[in-house]
Structures are given as C-alpha cells and as structure tokens.
Amino acid sequence: MTNATVTSASAGPSTGRTLPAGTPVLDVEHLRKIYNEGKPHAKMAIDDVSFSVDKGEFVCIVGPSGAGKTTLLRCISGLAQASSGRLAFEGTPLTSVPDQLGLVFQDYGRSLYHWFTNAKNVGLPLAARGVPKAERARRVSEVLAEVGLPHVEQQYPWELSGGMQQRVAIARALSYHPDLLLMDEPFASVDAQTRFDLEDLILKVRRDLGITVVLVTHDIDEAIYLSDRIVVLSGSPSKVREVVDVPLGQDRDQVATRASDEFLELRRHLLDLVMPHGA
Amino acid sequence: MTQTLPTVDAEAAAALIAPTTPPGRRRRSGGGTAKRVLVAVWLPIVLLALWWVLSASSTSPFFPPLSKILGEWWDQWIVGDAKGQLVSSLRNLVFGYLAGSLIGATFGTLLWRFAAARRVTNPIIYFLYVLPAPALLPAMIALFGIGEMRQIALISFGAIWPTLLNTLDGMRGIDQVKFDAAKAMRLSPTRTLFSLVLPAAAPQMAAGLRASLQVSIILMVVTEMVAAREGIGYFILQAQTVFAVTKMWTGILTLVIIGMVANFLFVAIERRALAWYHRSRAPGNS
Ligand SMILES: Nc1ncnc2c1ncn2[C@@H]1O[C@H](COP(=O)(O)OP(=O)(O)OP(=O)(O)O)[C@@H](O)[C@H]1O
C-alpha cells in the first residue's frame, strides 16, 4: 500500500535508505580487466578506466569496436569480475548485480525470453522481487505505456518489430524503477528512423523517471545528442582518453540540436580524439 | 532452394552430438484441422486398403486375409480376454517410460549444472548409451526375477538415455546472454531454472522424450518375449509357437495401434506445451 504512494523517482520496492549528498551513483577507479588471467592466452580488454556518474546524469561511453565497451559494462554491472580496481554502486562495493540497477543488452533478440509473452518478460524482475500479481500487472502495463507500447502484453517478442522488441527490453529494465540504467549499444541493430525515436524515448524516460543513465555506443553523434558527459575510450586495451562535458541543456531536438554550433564543435573535437593520428 | 541447406547442415550437426534433432520440421501448412488430419492419415489408409485387397483371396497360412485378422482381433482384444495382456503391457510401458524420462531429465539437468560430475561420468554415460538395452535382460532377470519389476526396470533403463543426452545438450546450448539477463533481473536459482533453463531447453528435451517413447515401446515388446508370462509380446510369441498365425497377427495389429496412439498423444501434448516454439517457427515468423 505504501509503495503506491512513493513517487516514481525512487519507487524501488525495498530502498528505504537515502544516500549522503554527493555520493556518486557509480564510481569506477582504475578498473582493469584481463580475460583468462595467468594463462598463456591472457587478454587485457581494459587497461585503466576511471570515471564517476552522479545522480540524474546521462553519461555516454564511446569507443571503437572491440575497445572493451561490453566488457566494461559487464564489470560495472557486477556481471563480470574486475581484475583490479575499485567499483562502487551508490557507495557500496560491487559484488553482484545491484538491486537498483537496470540493464539493456546489445542484442534484444538474445536477451528477451521468447517463450514468454511481453507482459511476462517485463514482469519477470518484478516477480523476482516478490511484487504481488495484481500489482505486477498494473506496473507492467504502466511501464509498457511509458515506452510507447500499449496493448502488446499478450503478444510474444518475436511477433514485434526489432525496434519494438528493444522497447520491451527497455521496459523490462525499467519495470522495477532502478536508480541506474545501463545500456550496451541499445540502438545498434535498428534502422535510422527507429534509432531517432528510441533516442528520444530514452531522454523522455529519463526526464519522467528521473533516473541516471549510462549508455555505451560507438556513434559519436548519438553520444553528443544524448549525454551530459562523454567518456571517450581508446582502442583495445582501453584507457580513458578524455571526459568531455556536453553543455547542451535538458531539451534536445533531433533536427535543431544536431545542427547547432555547439553540437558541431563537440563533434569536431570528439572526431579529433577518436581518429587515428599521423596514419 | 539454397535456404534449405543451412537447416540440413544444422540438423546433421545436431545429430552428431545428440541422438535426435529438435522437432523443428515445419509441419504447419496453413490449412485447417481437417486438412491436417487428412495429410496425416492418407498413407496408412491407402496401405490398409492395399493390404485388404491383396490379402482378400490369400490362402497362405502366414498371410491370412485382413478381414479375417480384423474379425479375430475383435474376438481376442475386444470381446476375449487378451485385454489382460494389453493392460499389463500398457502398465509396464507407462511406468517404465515415466520413470526413465524423469530420471533422464533430472540427471541431464544435474550433469549440466555440475560440470565436474559431467566430466567424471562422461565415459560411463557413453558406455551405457551405446550398450543395447536388451543385452541387459539376463542381468535384469537375475536382479529382479521374472516379474513386471524387471520389465519396468529395463524399459526405464532404455528410456533414460535419449532424454538425458538431449536435456544436457539442450541446456548447454542456451545463450550466455540469457543468463546475464537472468542475473541482471536478479532471478533466484529456482526461478532461473523454471523461467530460463527448462523453457529454453524444452524443444530439444521434447525431441529426447519422443525418442525415449519409441525406445520404451520397443523394449516393452522385447521384455515380454523373453522369460515373461504376460503382455502383448508374450501373446504374439505364444500364438506363433502354436501356429495360430491369425491370432499372432492380431497381436502385431495391437502393437501398431499402441504405437500410433502413443505417438499421437505425445505430439498433441507437445504441440500444446511448446505452442510458443511452434508458432515462432511457423512460416511468416523467421
Ligand atoms: N569472454 C571473453 N574471453 C576472452 N576475451 C574476450 C571475452 N569477451 C571479450 N573478449 C575480448 O575483449 C575485447 C573487448 O571485447 P568487447 O566485447 O568488450 O568489445 P566491445 O567494445 O564491446 O566491441 P563491440 O563494439 O564490437 O561490441 C575483445 O578483444 C575481445 O576479443
């Protein structure tokens, strides 16, 4: 009963605690990840990455293909073990995936459970958190409406288009109102128009729910359009090349923002950073 | 034309690892139920008609006219007391199959979950899998005597392997990303088992269960033909030893009916339980 009255910004079913002011939602210090450590075929995917994300921020991580972006996301979400460095989520060291973290994977076709209906998919994290059935159904249709997909509850993911399936995956990650939403190249496999729609959807969701977002992409324009800050990674094994502030304000528009001088200036700077020099 | 090639390759590859391939053949032709039934039964009907016509004037003692067999079948299995044999056979089949496939699915899941156990038991499982189950009959007789326990035990023994291997293989084929998703949603181990592992492996488990059913029916007859006192296999063997050829044929006919009904029931249940799978693979859903 009390849950229903809590505002959506912090409506997690179990978080009663408030963070001390100034505690970053995510804090990454000197993260290093070596696959198959100690074996002859050891492979360093991440060399040294540090950054932090404050509450309410939208941070993009850009880097070339194979830079270790997925690896980085797996580490900061608690899915993979870091080789060294310090990781903290809302001030507590990471051991497993935190309760208040939502994840959207690179490939919706592989992350959705195609034997369940969309409603069941979206309701799964709620069921795992012990939300009763009636409440679950209400929140599932609420969050599906939030991502612009009313009336798909009874359908299966494979009955929807690619863009719609990614919306279902986003709804699934949002259903339990996480504090932090982590996304791994969520729009890489949809067409340009759908991509614009989904970018605006994420901005709207972020405004509506007041959540913090970290999004991985290899698309510089997308990173500038979406974020408040951009963490630029070098090629493999990745290091942070630069953290770029994006002072474009809260309201963004696909046509006007992308044509603005500030946008173009940032774009030139970022391209300069990621382009190989002297080659 | 070229589109069929990868499927064939994939199925051939799957056949190398697993005894059977998942039930992925596209059956649904888009027609109604009537059409589907017609497609399924036209060949048996034509063959029965051919048998009826060709054997009508037969005087061979080994191939009596079908009309005679059917008459005798009615007398033996519907009116007469061969029904007892049927009951005994079906009881062995049901208990043996259920026990075997349950053991197969359980141990398949456990072996998937515990890689160390899998490595240790791998040679034994392979040995037991390639061992023809009827070769164990004498040992089973020594163990369980000649009652129905021995028959049920042998049927379950044979039924274990196709289900076990397909369960293991189906579970090992699940995409790692789906497990990452489960962790991200914070699903408990039990919920992961029932929401992810079992449904994801279900199509291949069904293929294994179907192969186990086939093996069970074969073993049901085999066990009844060696040192047994009841059952359809016993009935057929008895009829043959006293040269009651028509009577023998009625036993074979009963076996055919059991096989068909069992298969039909299996497919009906599987279609219902795996509706999502069949629908997602139907033409129009790539
Ligand atoms: N499980 C693994 N075992 C060993 N090496 C791995 C593993 N996963 C990734 N790698 C290696 O780590 C490096 C970074 O991979 P990662 O998938 O994180 O890159 P990415 O930036 O996400 O690439 P993309 O943009 O193509 O998605 C690659 O060189 C890859 O070969």
Ligand SMILES: [Mg+2]
């Ligand atoms: Mg990646």
